[in-house]
Amino acid sequence: MAIQRWLELLKQGKDVWNSLRQRHPELNPKLSGVNLSKLDLREVILQGTDFSGADLSGANLSGMDLNGANFSEANLSGANLSGANLSGVNLRGADLRGANLRGADLCAANLTSANLRGADFNTAYLLDANLKGADLRDTDIRLVI
Secondary structure, three states: OOHHHHHHHHHOOHHHHHHHHHHOOOOOOEOOOOEOOOOEOOOOOOOOOEOOOOEOOOOEOOOOEOOOOEOOOOEOOOOEOOOOEOOOOEOOOOEOOOOEOOOOEOOOOEOOOOEOOOOEOOOOEOOOOEOOOOEOOOOEOOOOO
8 A cells, every 4th residue: 555545544533544454454554754743643553654754753652552663764853752662663763852752662672873862761661772873962861771
């Protein structure tokens, strides 16, 4: 399914999107490069979605299970990812400046070369996360596990 069709389905609301995802769990949506800034995406089934290069700045993804998603080179600046499951997720080169990642599970996540400036990782889980080349200036990493 083309990116534009996935975007149209998402714009129809979480009920339409979730119904399709539940009927066809084998599908991995592609939303790479699309603008989803400032959207409230809570309660939307997003596991396995390709968000590479997408603009999710200011989006609300708090408490979401994002297992298998790809956020490489995505803009997540100012996004709310508090309590989200990002375990093993690809965030290579992502922009997470000022993002709220309090209590998020980032175990084994790939944060290589990510911009984490000013992000809040307080009480986040970063066990085995790859932070090689990541910008951690002004990042709150108190009580990180």
